Amino acid sequence: MVSYISVLILSFLSLIFTLDTFGQEAKTVFIDAHKLTLVGKVHHKGTFFHRLDTLANPNLPKAVKVLATHAAGLAIAFQTTSSKIAAKWCTGAGIPTDNMTGIAFEGMDLYIKRNDRWQYAGVARPKSHTCNEAEIVANMPAGNKTCLLFLPTYDETISLQIGIDSGTTIDPVSNPFKKTIVVYGSSIVQGASASRPGLSYPARLSRETKLNFVNLGFSGSAKMEIEVANLLSDLSMDALILDCVPNPSPEEVLARTASFVTTIRKKHPKIPIIAIQSIAREKGNFDTQVASRVLQKNNYFETEIKKLQQHDRNLYLIYADGLLGNDQEGTADGIHPNDLGFDRMLHKIRPMILKIFRRYGI
């Protein structure tokens, strides 16, 4: 008797659920992101939402292989006539670190092109640490809109469907960003502590310059290992930015910088390589050990880059001074720039980078 009632209740609940699902799907239809345009990858080998094909690079350091599964800097580009955009997505089960928002860690943000400029349109808020559904923007005026949805910065994106009004269209578009500029670096490149995915500094550079800045930031793990140098050597790219002083020890900076750069240079004899010193660690404002360690790394890096520059006129160095401003308010935790710190970084490095690129027709 009990199990008969249970079956009845279950059937009834199932019916309600089905009707509800049908009701909802009549209003919003979902399309798999695989059918749209994936932007921000250096090549399209391997798993769709992974930054690198880690299976093809078995010798990479383990941490780098894991971090390469995070979709930092990747975005889905499409056009749609819908008045509303929603998303269903699943990520790994990672939990935001104390210096990041959930939106940056495992959520998404949407930009729409207007007046030839990418403008913020909405966020996909994560309610759980695995699978989520969210409305990103609604009540938009009629007409075709070109969209760019930035994927989660610090967790693996496992699946993504984009929702639109039923009866409207959604289509892939050509990649809005030209050339390939690889940015290799630490958590700061990957996107900590930007408040949402689209505010990581390579993503801002892409939108602001219309060039394709590829995010190869590996949180805590940008240590200039030879296996990573080999990987970067094999990539097809027009320029390379090295923001990789924060993670290695001073001794590693001294030991690895020259061989790292020369390994890549062999396969890319003429591209501009722009090396950036580490931002000041505000944690070192009063902690003298932290301050002297960062200073030592930056000094070693400068020495090594300058030695290489004697025989390499396509190698550039950007100094640390002023990268975060001078009021010590540009970080979330003394280590990672907040959005204010990133803005100040860009004010300094963007014109320097673009000036260099102009010499190369980039």
Add this chain to the structure above:
Amino acid sequence: MVSYISVLILSFLSLIFTLDTFGQEAKTVFIDAHKLTLVGKVHHKGTFFHRLDTLANPNLPKAVKVLATHAAGLAIAFQTTSSKIAAKWCTGAGIPTDNMTGIAFEGMDLYIKRNDRWQYAGVARPKSHTCNEAEIVANMPAGNKTCLLFLPTYDETISLQIGIDSGTTIDPVSNPFKKTIVVYGSSIVQGASASRPGLSYPARLSRETKLNFVNLGFSGSAKMEIEVANLLSDLSMDALILDCVPNPSPEEVLARTASFVTTIRKKHPKIPIIAIQSIAREKGNFDTQVASRVLQKNNYFETEIKKLQQHDRNLYLIYADGLLGNDQEGTADGIHPNDLGFDRMLHKIRPMILKIFRRYGI
């Protein structure tokens, strides 16, 4: 036999733990924050870490009473000769929302005065959602340091002990901030989405101007109720900033603004009251309903304030334009400023506020 061995093992573990604890306590000693200087409160009635004495104000809206238990804008001031500063603290069991970092929500950040300026020194990272212990800064040079530790923004602070090197001193200091400027407003005043507590905009204003900006930001709940007007009327203050357009409906803005201001004005006939329109909601860049709702609220607010200004020459209005800049990158979620948005707000409102204050000798 088994339980005899268990007891032996437990006794042994207990002994190790005790020794370890003793070893640690020989290096770091903790002092209760109650013995130091609490900064940022409008008066010192009620529970130490609560912003208001909610028991004395039983008629306040329930949400406001709960939010008044959050220590947003409160800080502990002290001086110490220690080379290291640590903390043990307990908060309520709240979990960070998707638009905030854990550090802002339930962590702390420390500033130290150097060259007559408050400089960032370190963060107390929360490892759990209740009780935590963390080292904030270490390896500082010798000498007396004047410190300011900002408390968690979005959770109740239940207890706090500050740790220093054993054999060094820690003492209260006089309040470094003069006068009392009450800032009444929404989550934006309370501190979402600053990346850490000290980056909420009232806290930045206090450090930058040496005036005491009191944070009465009530997330989602700054709706200009008459009970709140009565509460504000009873406070002793030198100026009042009203940043309370974001939360009420357009109809509530229209219905409540005049009575809210006139109620407070009766008890404070000559203080400057500075009313600020709502920041643009970047969520409304493409969502036409959001955009028109914010516009309507700002229009109603302007109309009401202008009517009052005809008979009140100490009432000022700051317009919304340019509060977040013009690139739409100044929010974490289309609603709450990120640190870049707050910085832009301050660039606009700080000189306007200080110019007004000079007329009043503030």
